[in-house]
Amino acid sequence: MTAAAHSRNILHLPIGFSFSALAAGIKASGRLDLALVEAAPGTTAAALFTRNLVVAAPVDVGRVHLSKAKGRIRAVIVNSGNANCATGKAGLKACQQVCQQVARTLGIRSEEVFPSSTGIIGVPLPTEKIVAKLAELIESCEPTPAALDRFTQAIMTTDTCQKSASARFGAGTSEISLLGVAKGAGMIHPQLATMLVYLFTDVSATPDELKRLLSDACDQSFNCISVDGDTSTNDTVLLLASAQSGIQLKDSGVRKKFAKTLSDVCRSLAQQVVSDGEGVQHVVHLFVEQAKGREEALQVARAIAHSLLVKTAWAGADPNWGRILAAVGRSGIALDPNRVNIYIGKQIVCKGGVGCKFDETKAHLDLAHSNCDIRVRLGRGQSSVEFVTTDLTAEYVRINADYST
Amino acid sequence: MTAAAHSRNILHLPIGFSFSALAAGIKASGRLDLALVEAAPGTTAAALFTRNLVVAAPVDVGRVHLSKAKGRIRAVIVNSGNANCATGKAGLKACQQVCQQVARTLGIRSEEVFPSSTGIIGVPLPTEKIVAKLAELIESCEPTPAALDRFTQAIMTTDTCQKSASARFGAGTSEISLLGVAKGAGMIHPQLATMLVYLFTDVSATPDELKRLLSDACDQSFNCISVDGDTSTNDTVLLLASAQSGIQLKDSGVRKKFAKTLSDVCRSLAQQVVSDGEGVQHVVHLFVEQAKGREEALQVARAIAHSLLVKTAWAGADPNWGRILAAVGRSGIALDPNRVNIYIGKQIVCKGGVGCKFDETKAHLDLAHSNCDIRVRLGRGQSSVEFVTTDLTAEYVRINADYST
Numbered sequence: 001m002t003a004a005a006h007s008r009n010i011l012h013l014p015i016g017f018s019f020s021a022l023a024a025g026i027k028a029s030g031r032l033d034l035a036l037v038e039a040a041p042g043t044t045a046a047a048l049f050t051r052n053l054v055v056a057a058p059v060d061v062g063r064v065h066l067s068k069a070k071g072r073i074r075a076v077i078v079n080s081g082n083a084n085c086a087t088g089k090a091g092l093k094a095c096q097q098v099c100q101q102v103a104r105t106l107g108i109r110s111e112e113v114f115p116s117s118t119g120i121i122g123v124p125l126p127t128e129k130i131v132a133k134l135a136e137l138i139e140s141c142e143p144t145p146a147a148l149d150r151f152t153q154a155i156m157t158t159d160t161c162q163k164s165a166s167a168r169f170g171a172g173t174s175e176i177s178l179l180g181v182a183k184g185a186g187m188i189h190p191q192l193a194t195m196l197v198y199l200f201t202d203v204s205a206t207p208d209e210l211k212r213l214l215s216d217a218c219d220q221s222f223n224c225i226s227v228d229g230d231t232s233t234n235d236t237v238l239l240l241a242s243a244q245s246g247i248q249l250k251d252s253g254v255r256k257k258f259a260k261t262l263s264d265v266c267r268s269l270a271q272q273v274v275s276d277g278e279g280v281q282h283v284v285h286l287f288v289e290q291a292k293g294r295e296e297a298l299q300v301a302r303a304i305a306h307s308l309l310v311k312t313a314w315a316g317a318d319p320n321w322g323r324i325l326a327a328v329g330r331s332g333i334a335l336d337p338n339r340v341n342i343y344i345g346k347q348i349v350c351k352g353g354v355g356c357k358f359d360e361t362k363a364h365l366d367l368a369h370s371n372c373d374i375r376v377r378l379g380r381g382q383s384s385v386e387f388v389t390t391d392l393t394a395e396y397v398r399i400n401a402d403y404s405t
Numbered sequence: 406m407t408a409a410a411h412s413r414n415i416l417h418l419p420i421g422f423s424f425s426a427l428a429a430g431i432k433a434s435g436r437l438d439l440a441l442v443e444a445a446p447g448t449t450a451a452a453l454f455t456r457n458l459v460v461a462a463p464v465d466v467g468r469v470h471l472s473k474a475k476g477r478i479r480a481v482i483v484n485s486g487n488a489n490c491a492t493g494k495a496g497l498k499a500c501q502q503v504c505q506q507v508a509r510t511l512g513i514r515s516e517e518v519f520p521s522s523t524g525i526i527g528v529p530l531p532t533e534k535i536v537a538k539l540a541e542l543i544e545s546c547e548p549t550p551a552a553l554d555r556f557t558q559a560i561m562t563t564d565t566c567q568k569s570a571s572a573r574f575g576a577g578t579s580e581i582s583l584l585g586v587a588k589g590a591g592m593i594h595p596q597l598a599t600m601l602v603y604l605f606t607d608v609s610a611t612p613d614e615l616k617r618l619l620s621d622a623c624d625q626s627f628n629c630i631s632v633d634g635d636t637s638t639n640d641t642v643l644l645l646a647s648a649q650s651g652i653q654l655k656d657s658g659v660r661k662k663f664a665k666t667l668s669d670v671c672r673s674l675a676q677q678v679v680s681d682g683e684g685v686q687h688v689v690h691l692f693v694e695q696a697k698g699r700e701e702a703l704q705v706a707r708a709i710a711h712s713l714l715v716k717t718a719w720a721g722a723d724p725n726w727g728r729i730l731a732a733v734g735r736s737g738i739a740l741d742p743n744r745v746n747i748y749i750g751k752q753i754v755c756k757g758g759v760g761c762k763f764d765e766t767k768a769h770l771d772l773a774h775s776n777c778d779i780r781v782r783l784g785r786g787q788s789s790v791e792f793v794t795t796d797l798t799a800e801y802v803r804i805n806a807d808y809s810t
Binding site for chain 1: 493
């Protein structure tokens with residue numbers, strides 16, 4: 001399954017979810033900036049949040065609501081254009097007020113509402129603008145692809161394209177659908193990213209089961225990507241299960257298929273996020289192999305993926321393997337440099353820590369593709385990881401130097 | 406004392422050192438690329454090296470020579486244009502061969518020669534070009550400012566200006582001089598940088614005394630700077646003491662004055678290196694205060710100084726304190742965000758983790774200066790650090806995307 005297949009082609013809409021979005025005037029551009037999901041009664045949920053200790057108000061509130069509601073969520077309210085972060089007690093109140101108003105209008109409990117915000121940090125949330133539009137937002141909720149499309153647009157910030165992926169698989173006489181949408185283009189780093197990800201399915205599962213599956217899927221996807229090494233204050237991945245397919249996760253053969261499908265959808269979304277990274281010209285699939293363990297492989301992958309010298313060399317499609325080797329050398333693992341092999345595309349360029357003759361033109365062309373593979377073998381063990389990252393271009397700098405002023 | 410005062414005005418040349426440099430054809434540009442220091446008999450030495458596990462041949466050889474010669478060094482041979490790194494056993498042999506040839510010509514032991522290389526990684530050292538020029542190099546050695554000037558030029562790579570600092574202080578009826586020269590403009594990171602630093606003094610001191618003083622001075626200077634967070638494979642700081650002033654370090658009152666002077670010279674050189682950072686528009690003096698210890702303060706300073714989002718905001722002179730707060734939040738210390746205050750210039754912009762009203766135009770103007778101050782108070786303790794770092798500009802990306810191809 002490819003990202004393109006999912007973002008451009010048919011989306012499998014799970015039963016039990018309605019969507020809506022509108023422009024509430026939070027974004028100065030007048031674009032869609034307020035979005036809602038309504039979930040069927042009985043919907044269970046699990047979420048993962050940023051590991052940054054500075055967290056936005058909706059992350060705090062979302063965590064509390066999930067716990068109070070014992071993993072039962074009936075609505076998701078998202079705004080873009082304002083992160084509601086570093087806004088103090090007023091920010092928490094603003095978030096709670098929005099949730100209360102959604103709950104009142106829908107006739108549910110406040111803790112059954114899950115909030116998210118994304119956008120600029122440190123500016124008070126314009127609560128009145130949001131509250132004024134809630135009735136209209138709720139009224140226009142529909143379980144249609146068109147409504148989902150508007151929802152996906154409304155959660156975008158610096159994203160240049162919508163990100164979604166879905167899959168469907170048979171179970172007994174019925175079918176289970178899984179659909180995910182995401183936003184994120186910068187501040188993308190392992191341990192989640194400035195990313196909001198919403199995953200919807202119609203399987204029946206307990207919150208605990210969902211949590212376990214979600215953790216595993218994130219480890220294989222959102223925790224293996226990096227654009228700029230920054231960790232956002234608002235990162236959230238939410239998985240909702242409506243139970244409307246009538247099939248239970250614990251039914252024979254379902255769990256394994258579901259786990260695989262969830263992981264595939266998450267990996268597709270993660271790759272879409274990286275591909276849309278700010279100013280990205282090249283997506284680099286970095287394979288770190290022969291590590292002593294998965295953590296060690298990740299540690300080396302991150303050191304390479306966060307090296308400005310490596311990332312700028314990639315921007316120039318420059319097969320400068322010396323910078324990669326130097327990044328491995330400072331990654332903090334007990335390395336023997338004489339065992340390191342580095343490949344660009346299919347060519348070996350560094351063998352036993354020493355440069356070897358290779359076709360530079362071919363390596364340059366390999367790196368000039370929009371997607372390219374770099375392989376680093378450490379000669380220490382049998383663990384490996386595939387890490388998806390990007391080059392660092394002058395365009396990234398321009399985008400991020402001009403953000404708020 | 407300021408960098409300008411030292412780099413542009415009188416340099417105090419310590420007694421006992423001669424310098425020379427020439428173009429050996431290692432750099433394609435035909436610029437000076439081979440340099441020599443001759444030190445008087447009895448000169449003692451101490452050195453610090455990169456902590457990268459991938460190290461260049463001259464770092465390995467330099468370490469062995471210092472140890473074999475029991476801290477007695479009579480000559481320093483440096484080439485630019487080639488790092489002699491990731492060159493395997495052939496690279497080690499090449500380095501040893503150069504040292505042997507220098508030793509033979511000077512009539513000293515091979516281990517009394519200290520080698521350095523800086524430039525591109527993974528390309529064999531053109532030993533013949535170097536060896537062919539050694540007699541001429543040694544013959545032209547002079548204890549003059551003009552010769553020192555050529556030495557300082559010859560060790561440069563992407564540097565746009567020479568870097569030197571010196572000081573002199575009285576001790577009894579005599580005087581002690583201290584002079585330092587440096588190269589470095591990118592790959593600049595705590596734990597030394599792609600930096601070669603040579604410090605010369607005419608005090609009399611044992612290698613052990615020098616080592617202790619050098620460690621302390623580096624902790625306060627070269628280990629508190631960062632341009633791009635990359636650690637080089639060749640970093641070396643070498644301190645040579647010729648004893649020619651006739652004054653001993655252990656003489657009354659000398660050690661304290663010397664330690665202070667060494668630290669001042671190192672700090673001046675460190676700031677010159679940062680100011681010459683590739684593509685740098687703004688040098689940022691980052692004060693992290695109220696930390697539980699110096700290590701904690703450094704950890705936070707590094708998280709801020711390495712955040713691409715923070716560095717690009719600085720490039721745009723953008724008072725985006727939210728990105729600074731987010732970097733503090735992910736620095737890994739047990740932070741209470743509600744106690745964090747952030748200042749830009751003299752203005753407080755974030756109080757107790759929450760944005761406060763401030764004059765944005767003034768903050769923007771403060772950040773637009775070539776030097777600006779950012780202060781982060783953690784509210785956890787009494788330790789602080791001053792860390793010198795830079796913005797990240799599109800120019801940095803251009804310089805580093807076009808390096809080798």
